[in-house]
Amino acid sequence: MPRKCCVPGCNSNYDSEIKKGGPVVSAFRFPKDEERKKLWLLAIPRKDFSPTANSVVCMKHFSEDDIIRYDLYKTKDGTTQQLLLMCPKLKEDALPRIFPNLPKYLTKEKSVVRNDPQERKKKVFNRTAAAIDNFLKADIIQSFENVKNDFASKVESVSKWHVIMKNSELFFYTLSVDYDNGSDEGEHLYIVNSVKLDQNMRLKVVIKGNELSSHELKWILPYDLKLSRWSQLKNILSRYHKFEEINCKSDQSQFELYLQKCRNYLEKCCEMAEIHDYEHKRQLEIVFDQVSQLTLKKRRYSPATILFSFIMFSYSPSAYKFLRNYLLLPHKRYLQMLSSSFNISPDNESNKTKYYFSCAALARLGIDVCGRPPYRFLGAVASSYSTAC
Ligand SMILES: [Zn+2]
Structure with missing residues (x-):
């Protein structure tokens, strides 16, 4: 019992x-x-x-x-x-x-034994630190192959992009239809934004035809634009797929876009002209600087333009004044200030080095400061701008 x-x-x-x-x-x-x-x-x-x-x-x-x-x-x-x-x-x-x-x-229920608050804090901290550590470890991209194999499962926002996979490159891009492109052929499909990853893990982000600089991507990528973490790719793809409303562009923004594109193409032309030693590379450089002035909110002239203006002004202030009607050139007061700051003048023996340096730089622009300036060259630039304007 x-x-x-x-x-x-x-x-x-x-x-x-x-x-x-x-x-x-x-x-x-x-x-x-x-x-x-x-x-x-x-x-x-x-x-x-x-x-x-x-x-x-x-x-x-x-x-x-x-x-x-x-x-x-x-x-x-x-x-x-x-x-x-x-x-x-x-x-x-x-x-x-x-x-x-x-x-x-x-009835006296067993009292719950509480841990020391410091101990509890330490445990919580250790747990959090371990969770962060695990996240960071899982966030690291091992290699280009790693991205190719796992991007679909690791990056949810990729579903909003089209993808092209090649041996040594991976492209993400968004498409849109341009109904108002001014062409007789009517609407056409075009790439709005694209993100390219090469096998060296370098990312190139192009938004509406403009490649983003390392400065514009510094919020997420290091200066060399190299991808090392999944979170970087997630953030970039989720942020830039939103820039799709291109059909809503105003005339003004469309104009600015074309101008910016023009500047970008000219910049590339200048780089190529330098590599291939293009015979009109000096003229191209001036054209590039002029278009750049149109796209910049604040004037910032290239050294070539400043030297060109400086010598032109020293030859004939009235001719320079006339040129400023057609070209974006510094104001004469700026040149006078430069002149007094550096005291550059062919008559000044003590500044011969600076003067020769200026001449050498100007020679790159095709201007012979020792003889008569090639007005034909200047006239060509001026007239081409006058018709364009
Ligand atoms: Zn009992």
Whole structure:
């Protein structure tokens, strides 16, 4: 027969309960250790009670975490397994605390042991640091092949882009239809924005025909525009797919766009002219500088233009004034200020070096300062601008 619980108000294992079909409840003997036994007696609300060797307290009066229900054992292969005990056991420091059929105040739930706040903070910090560390590790792109194989799963915003994959390049691009392109052939499909990644991991971002400079991409990429993290690619693709509303362009922005394109093409022409030693590269340089002035909000003349203006002005201030009607050139006061700052003049012996330097620079523009300036050249530039304007 299971032993009856000695706690007042508890009917566990009483005949009347078992007859009614009540369950047999595991029960525990009092501890042999006198100190522990005293603590049990203090905990149980029963006056003048002296437990015998058969007195028991049923498991209803113990917190779940004071009860041992499983035995742990190691298998041959070294893994730990749990074995359900037929008779649950109590932990060494277990105390009866729960008395369901007695006034509530007699039940004293086990207090939760709180960790030291500093320790808790440290744990939270370590967890966060580990999460960041894991994120950063997973964010690193190993190689170009890595991008090619995994971009579809790693970058959600890629679904808004078209993709072309080549052996050594990966292109992302967006398309739109131009209904108002001024051509007789009607609307046509064109690439709005594109992002190109080469096998050296260098990114090239072109928005509406303009390649973004490293300055414009410094918010996300290093100066060399090299991609090293998935988060960089995610951010770039999610930010630049939005620039699609090209059909809403006003006339003004369309004009500025064409002008900017013109400047970009001229810049490329100048670079190529230098490489291939194009016979009109000097003239091209002047044209490029003029178009640049039209696209800049604040005038910033190239050294070539400044030297050209300086010599032109020193030959004939009135001719220079006439030229300024057709070309974007510095104001005469700026040239006078330069002249006084550097004291450049062919008559000044002490500044011969500076003067010769100026002459050498001007020679690059095709101007012979020792003889008569080639007015035909200047006239050609001026007239071409006058008709264009
Ligand atoms: Zn009981």
